[in-house]
Amino acid sequence: MIVGKQKPLDDIWNRVKEFEKLLVFGCNTCVAVCHEGGNKEAEILASLLRMRATQENVSIDIRNSGIERQCEHEFFETAEKEIEWADAVLSIACGVGVQFMVKRYPLLRVYPGLDTTFMGDVEKPGLFTESCQACGKCILDLTAGICVMSRCAKRLLNGPCGGSTKGKCEISKEVDCAWQLVVDRLETLGNLDEFVKVIPLKDWSTNRDGGPRKLIHEDLET
Amino acid sequence: MNTKTPSKLEKILAAGHMAVTSECGPPRGSNPEAITKKAEMIRNHVDAINITDNQTSVTRLCSLAACIRLKLMGVEPVLQMVTRDRNRIALQSDILGAASFDIHNILCLTGDHQSFGDCPQGQNVHDLDSIQLIQTVRHMRDEGKFIGGDDIQRPPSMFVGAAANPFADPFHIRALRLAKKVNAGVEFIQTQCIYNLDRFEKWMEMVRDLGLTEKVFILAGLTPFKSAGMAKYMKNRVPGMDVPDEVVSRMAETPKEKQAEEGINICVESIERLKELPGVAGFHIMAIEWEEKVPEIVERTGLYPRPQVS
Structure with missing residues (x-):
């Protein structure tokens, strides 16, 4: 929402x-x-x-x-x-x-x-957390279901950076390191091998960078 | 000797010598002497000098221009390049600009978050990350092509480096992350400042177990403490830094007028210990605003004179 x-x-x-x-x-x-x-x-x-x-x-x-x-x-x-x-x-x-x-x-x-x-979720009553940037090309399949676009302060596709400390981001002790979450989940699922694969350059043309976006369903247009 | 670029740093490492690099931070102004004076102090004691790229997100004279200053005085630069401030057009463009001055070393970095610097309200770019920048430089050099696929006339010829921080978390994937950089094509690594030698040795063991020391040259990073205050600051305030309590106490228990000397002693002892560690190919000595001490450290650790290669 x-x-x-x-x-x-x-x-x-x-x-x-x-x-x-x-x-x-x-x-x-x-x-x-x-x-x-x-x-x-x-x-x-x-x-x-x-x-x-x-x-x-x-x-x-x-x-x-x-x-x-x-x-x-x-x-x-x-x-x-x-x-x-x-x-x-x-x-x-x-x-x-x-x-x-x-x-x-x-x-x-x-x-x-x-x-x-x-755009975020209701983590618990009174706590709303950002979880999507609408980048236009979902990569959650590559990052263990954690959106690094919205949850990493540097939106790193191949993190964590050198500032990750005790599970927290270098910008604040209040902010979880998204890549720590990715690693934790990969381990839980027994998929840590995935971590070594380099995620390639992102196509930002589906993001804001490509200009205003539209979705058209011709069959529903009146 | 098998080298891929004209880089002196690459030649020294490929010949099996312990390499020594250092770094200079550019000034917060346009006076070129701020660079050339620092470089003069250390030029005979190091193989190459890194120029930082707006480190800690504080706006400074640009790394590329400062590298050109070094090049003009006959010193070998390592161009540090962060992905924070430039998109892929600007990154490739600056790489070509550096190549036009025959700058043969690049260090691919993500960069500190801008909230640490003088423009916390600015945007960060991160069109690429550091690992993708490594891929990009290798692609430009080895394939002679831009990211977009077009041919580059006179491609860059750069020895490609990156940083590694064995002290960040999660620790157990830090060697794997280096593997990822190696997969992307990195050729040399300069590590974060090492104060916790036990942890560094543990990391190196994991790196060796993955076979990475056969594929990448690792330069151990060291920063001497000027004072006990600096040791405390590094411990508590700098992200991703691991300064053990005993090191802080050793500095704190030293009388104030002898603390600088003790900081150098710690640095020298660390180098002596790490010289024996399998897989360490050299040292990156970052004497922050204390460049004049680099020659003493290099001489006391038996790393002087520097090897001549052609």
């Missing part, structure tokens, strides 16, 4: 305070799971902004709403009236959702209320 983190309230406030009618708009799928951008968080953020407006004596009507997903047309129907009412929308979806609204409503001002941080 996509993980995000709300921008600092000061930054949000300075971006939106000039408007008269502001809609704080949640996205109730990925970023709701990480408790940052769902409809409930939209309600809380709207309250905080209203309090701020009162404190600073600014006249601004702030409402909140949300839909299941801001990245698909079909979910917008229930919120059309509120969106029409607003001068500006503070979307707390990921960057995909914000841009989808920009595309859908060419004349509406839409601002991001979240920083989209990574």
Whole structure:
């Protein structure tokens, strides 16, 4: 899932305070799971902004709403009236959702209320961990199922580097060395021989480097 | 004697001599004397001098330009090249630039993470990793081709090296990782600074068991301590460094005015012990901002005068 983190309230406030009618708009799928951008968080953020407006004596009507997903047309129907009412929308979806609204409503001002941080998993309640970079060509079969693209700070295809210490990365004792995890898993599976094979140069053209990416299913296009 | 390049370092190793290399860090400015002065201090006592490539991710004068300075004064450079800052276009381009000045040694490295340096907010590239850079240089040299497959006119003729850190974790795969570098085509290794000689000897035993000392020349890396403070710093702050407590105590128990001398003594004793270790083909003496001490270390360990090869 996509993980995000709300921008600092000061930054949000300075971006939106000039408007008269502001809609704080949640996205109730990925970023709701990480408790940052769902409809409930939209309600809380709207309250905080209203309090701020009162404190600073600014006249601004702030409402909140949300839909299941801001990245698909079909979910917008229930919120059309509120969106029409607003001068500006503070979307707390990921960057995909914000841009989808920009595309859908060419004349509406839409601002991001979240920083989209990574694609990750829910390791345990309250802990979200990056685990994929969408490089466009999965190599998990070569690295014992550990994504070194996202989990090694140097994205080494032939690690571990000389900075790996006691299972941790040289950048921080809080960060696991991805290649230690690879080695551990290869050993558990009895495949340490795999480690000696050199993983060849990566084709980055499927990554961001190759330009914006698209997936087309012609049979489903309307 | 079977050599593949005009590298003096390769010739000395191939002839069976113990090689001695050292390194100089380029300045944080554009004054070329910062390089040439250091090189003058040690040129007669070493076979080649490494120039570091923005070590610890701190921006400095570039390794290639500094290597050219050495070349112009008749000193053999080892061009250090990290994969952190350049993509495959820039790496190949710099290799050709170095080759155009007949720089015949390259050390392929990943580089420290940029968070240690003066631009922690910068991007890191790592289009290739160090092992893939080894492959790339060998491909350019041996096949005479770019990564993209086109022919290179006047391909580089470089003796290809890499680093090895026997002290990083997981320890038991450190010899296997060297095997991986050998598979990629590495020809010489300069190791991380050795303070834990027992662990180094254990690593060398694993390396010998894999038959790697028949395939690659291993230069043992040493850095003399200037002070007890430096020993503590290296122990606690430098990633992948293994400084045993007894070495730190030996420095700490030495009176301050004698600590520098004791640091040199430890370095000399280490070299004397490692000279006897099967598979050690030479020494890489990294006297950080203390280059003037290299001649003394080389002389005291009987590694002077340096062999002449042609």
